Amino acid sequence: MPLLSVDELSITFTGRGRRDVRAVDGVSFDVDQGQVVGLVGESGCGKSVTSLALMGLLPKKGVKLGGRAEYDGKDLLTLSPNAMRDMRGKHLAMIFQDPLSSLNPVIPVGLQVTEILERHRGMKGAAARKEAADLLDRVGIPDPTRRLKEYPHQLSGGMRQRALIAMAVACAPRMLIADEPTTALDVTIQAQILELLKELVDQQGTALLMITHDLGVVAGLCDQVNVLYAGKAVESAGRRELFAQPTHPYAHGLLGSIPRLDAPRGEPLRPIRGSINDRIDWADGCAFAPRCDHYTLECLSGTPQLTEPVGAGHGVRCVNPVLTGVEVKTLGVPAEQAVDAAVATAPDEPAAEADEPAESAESVEDSAPAEPAGPKIPAQAEPEADGKAEPADSDAAPEAKPEAEKKKDAS
Numbered sequence: 001m002p003l004l005s006v007d008e009l010s011i012t013f014t015g016r017g018r019r020d021v022r023a024v025d026g027v028s029f030d031v032d033q034g035q036v037v038g039l040v041g042e043s044g045c046g047k048s049v050t051s052l053a054l055m056g057l058l059p060k061k062g063v064k065l066g067g068r069a070e071y072d073g074k075d076l077l078t079l080s081p082n083a084m085r086d087m088r089g090k091h092l093a094m095i096f097q098d099p100l101s102s103l104n105p106v107i108p109v110g111l112q113v114t115e116i117l118e119r120h121r122g123m124k125g126a127a128a129r130k131e132a133a134d135l136l137d138r139v140g141i142p143d144p145t146r147r148l149k150e151y152p153h154q155l156s157g158g159m160r161q162r163a164l165i166a167m168a169v170a171c172a173p174r175m176l177i178a179d180e181p182t183t184a185l186d187v188t189i190q191a192q193i194l195e196l197l198k199e200l201v202d203q204q205g206t207a208l209l210m211i212t213h214d215l216g217v218v219a220g221l222c223d224q225v226n227v228l229y230a231g232k233a234v235e236s237a238g239r240r241e242l243f244a245q246p247t248h249p250y251a252h253g254l255l256g257s258i259p260r261l262d263a264p265r266g267e268p269l270r271p272i273r274g275s276i277n278d279r280i281d282w283a284d285g286c287a288f289a290p291r292c293d294h295y296t297l298e299c300l301s302g303t304p305q306l307t308e309p310v311g312a313g314h315g316v317r318c319v320n321p322v323l324t325g326v327e328v329k330t331l332g333v334p335a336e337q338a339v340d341a342a343v344a345t346a347p348d349e350p351a352a353e354a355d356e357p358a359e360s361a362e363s364v365e366d367s368a369p370a371e372p373a374g375p376k377i378p379a380q381a382e383p384e385a386d387g388k389a390e391p392a393d394s395d396a397a398p399e400a401k402p403e404a405e406k407k408k409d410a411s
């Protein structure tokens, strides 16, 4: 039985006088002990609110939760605030993106660590201080006894994130949720922090839910990956399967948009056009359709279901998946090699190259050119004779535009 089993999680923000926002819509995944599961997607796809819901950190007012999130037989979504408080620390812990705003700026780091040891492990005085120093030492903070007396602003960004990790693991939680833990750090520190997380998983069997927009992090760390788009999982697969054959056009585009060091000089980058705001409601069809070079009219007939067009355990929510093999490279390293390298990296070895794309796998939104948004469907989406808008290989952009867009350009 998985340690955490999320089943059809939905999160809706409600408010008087404004339209409800369905931020997460029927997301399901499992996390086993000692397993790293990734939630990946661009800004606004619902990654952070998923983690906050699991930690019981969303406000009660104005938020509707649906589905189940069973941890060790208990539904985290329905536990009382008190029960949830006991759950955090010992069972569940979270590492946030920005260590500076997660630490209290006016309390020395040591006191923030010992507070946790006192509350959850009943430790006091010198024993708690010693344990706090040991924890800082374990996460690689040099001279821990001195550092304990310092305030967060006196630590470097990497050290602050290490201190947060020390606090998160202080009670040896069985499950760790890391929400973009390396985004605020420079690339060398990123690799060290990822190594540290990997060690925790390997040595303590911690289950790790890794939330990231960074495919380098996924390649280096995750066993299982869920690619989210507009609140739904559009592809769920093992890391190898995903990198070897990204099958949903969004996942395919994400992997294809990673800059390559071996690309010929002047070769344009291949971002996914538009932004997450160019979408339709899932109830009307695939939310990604307006940005998709592979859409057909079928995409507009209701919510596509998760199916397994390329193999058992590789779920894809698309009626017109990318089934041709594509070579996806991460910074010049074929993806499979990058994954192999990442897998083979022992904890005491330097981080795999696969961690490197961390910097370059920028949010698609950030790198999207000022191109016109995708076709406004369904009005302009006219089928070819076979009922399909011209399928396009995203490799072949810009000619490979959907038929409707070509017409728009021509007019």
Ligand SMILES: Nc1ncnc2c1ncn2[C@@H]1O[C@H](COP(=O)(O)OP(=O)(O)OP(=O)(O)O)[C@@H](O)[C@H]1O
Pocket (backbone or CB within 6 Å): 013, 021, 023, 041, 042, 043, 044, 045, 046, 047, 048, 049, 050, 213
């Ligand atoms: N309090 C709120 N009220 C209304 N909508 C919200 C609220 N919080 C989040 N949302 C919406 O929920 C969606 C998902 O947000 P979320 O923060 O989970 O995205 P994300 O994938 O984590 O992005 P990022 O990487 O930028 O944090 C977004 O559309 C966001 O606007």
